[in-house]
Amino acid sequence: MLGLVVWxxxxxxxxxPWAGLAAVLLLGTVVLYLWGMLxxxxxxxxxxCALRHHQPYDWExxxxxxxxxxxxxxxxxxxxMVPGYVNPGLLVGIAGTAGAAVxxxxxxxxxxxxxxxxx
Numbered sequence: 001m002l003g004l005v006v007w008x009x010x011x012x013x014x015x016x017p018w019a020g021l022a023a024v025l026l027l028g029t030v031v032l033y034l035w036g037m038l039x040x041x042x043x044x045x046x047x048x049c050a051l052r053h054h055q056p057y058d059w060e061x062x063x064x065x066x067x068x069x070x071x072x073x074x075x076x077x078x079x080x081m082v083p084g085y086v087n088p089g090l091l092v093g094i095a096g097t098a099g100a101a102v103x104x105x106x107x108x109x110x111x112x113x114x115x116x117x118x119x
Contacts, residue, residue, distance in 0.1 A: 018104035022097050029093030036071040036086035049075035 013020035042048040046057040058076035065074040071090075073081040 016104055016107065018100050018107050022100035022104055025093055025097040025100055029090060029097060032086060032089050032093060033071070036082050036090070037068075039073045039081040039083070040066065040068075040071070042073075042081075045073075045075070048081065049079075053079065053081060055079045 009020060009024065045062055049055045049057045053075055055075040058074075061074045061077045065072050065077075065080075070087040071082045075081060
């Protein structure tokens with residue numbers, strides 16, 4: 001499976017480097033989002049806060065603060081179980097993917113314009 005992913009990625013990069021970059025950035029952004037989502041899926045939030053993060057549990061902060069975008073899973077008002085690099089990384093990944101996609105479209109249009117046969 002990994003070999004297939006590498007083969008497709010290399011093939012896309014050779015034909016359309018900007019599209020390949022957009023695909024890789026999108027994949028990285030999705031993986032980072034899933035990594036951040038792992039903090040949201042705990043069976044017992046109070047126990048996870050106390051034993052893993054050594055933070056007191058505050059029910060009001062948890063009820064008011066959990067969200068999927070931006071990712072947030074607070075133990076209390078001052079501590080979040082989602083790593084601090086996840087949300088800025090998502091922003092950079094989304095912006096990079098959008099920029100690479102725009103450049104891929106521009107490069108594709110320029111390539112078509114150059115190869116149009118005027119007869």
